[in-house]
């Protein structure tokens with residue numbers, strides 16, 4: 001069993017709850033209200049700015065030129081493919097680029113991105129990947145599951161979101177991280193593997209909390 005298969009099994013109950021979340025189901029059946037989606041896209045945009053920095057950090061920590069170059073491609077894909085989706089949605093929803101970029105991170109957004117940055121700055125490349133992997137992997141899974149629903153990809157609002165996250169272009173980003181993590185864990189001790197699992201579970205939990213935040217549109221209360 002590959003190490004990432006083990007991680008997948010460990011996080012499965014959390015990911016399943018994420019898939020079943022009213023927000024995700026609302027994207028799938030088109031019932032999600034626009035105000036919630038708009039809140040999500042703005043928070044997600046500023047989250048992705050911080051997330052993209054982790055790919056730059058991955059490039060810094062990379063052991064060889066090929067790995068360095070792949071992290072640079074992942075950085076480019078986040079800034080110019082994934083975040084372009086957000087910019088296009090913002091335009092359609094009447095949100096300017098400046099407004100999008102200057103979104104104040106809500107508590108969950110800030111906690112999630114700060115946790116990833118902290119773990120990745122202090123830790124090894126394997127720890128960095130354990131922190132960022134649920135983000136890339138779980139959205140690919142969600143996209144592919146939602147895409148199987150008849151008509152979901154053709155929905156006038158949410159169709160493009162599903163189309164993007166189910167795409168091969170997006171899912172191959174996670175595949176590459178999965179392969180690299182499996183290589184990096186060779187020879188690691190049980191304690192080190194457990195630490196990687198803890199990080200992976202924590203960011204999986206944050207993924208769930210992000211759906212919750214978007215559903216409730218929860219902001220700072222003080």
Ligand SMILES: Cc1ncc(CN)c(N)n1
Pocket residue numbers: 044047048082134135136139207210
């Ligand atoms: C919170 C979150 N998690 C994951 C993804 C997919 N990169 C995202 N855009 N936002």
